[in-house]
Amino acid sequence: MELxxxxxxxxxxxxxxxxxxxxxxxxxAKKGGKKISCQTLISMSNKDQALIIDIRDSASFEAGxxxxxxxxxxxxxxxxxxEIKKDDKFIVLVCDMGSVSPNAGEILKKEGFENIFIxxxxxxxxxxxxxxxx
Numbered sequence: 001m002e003l004x005x006x007x008x009x010x011x012x013x014x015x016x017x018x019x020x021x022x023x024x025x026x027x028x029a030k031k032g033g034k035k036i037s038c039q040t041l042i043s044m045s046n047k048d049q050a051l052i053i054d055i056r057d058s059a060s061f062e063a064g065x066x067x068x069x070x071x072x073x074x075x076x077x078x079x080x081x082x083e084i085k086k087d088d089k090f091i092v093l094v095c096d097m098g099s100v101s102p103n104a105g106e107i108l109k110k111e112g113f114e115n116i117f118i119x120x121x122x123x124x125x126x127x128x129x130x131x132x133x134x
Contacts, residue, residue, distance in 0.1 A: 045067070050090045058071060069094060091115060095119075
C-alpha cells in the first residue's frame with residue numbers, strides 16, 4: 001500500500017519509470033527475431049520452409065533435439081556463419097528456454113540474415129508440449 005501511495009504522490013517519477021519499463025519490454029520482445037510457437041515451427045518444418053538451428057551445447061543437443069535441426073552452439077555462431085545459407089528458408093533458433101536465442105538472432109541480423117525466428121520457450125516448451133525429440 002505504501003508503494004502505491006508513493007507512486008501516486010510522486011507521479012512525475014512514476015510515469016517516466018513506467019514508460020521506460022514498457023519500452024524495455026517491447027524492445028526485448030522483438031530482439032533477435034519474431035517469437036514463434038511449437039505448432040508454427042512444426043508447420044514450417046512440414047512445408048520444408050525452416051532451417052532449424054539448435055544453439056545449445058553439443059552435449060545437450062545429443063541428449064535430445066528436434067528432427068532435422070542443426071547444432072551450432074551460440075558460442076560458435078560467429079565462426080560458423082558459413083554453414084548457414086542465405087536462401088528462402090526461415091531460420092529458426094532453438095535454445096533451452098528461448099532466452100539465449102535473441103542474442104544469436106542479433107548476430108545473424110548484423111551479418112545480413114533475414115527471416116529469423118525464435119522458438120518461444122525453447123526446447124523446454126517443446127518437451128512440455130510432449131513433442132518428439134531425437
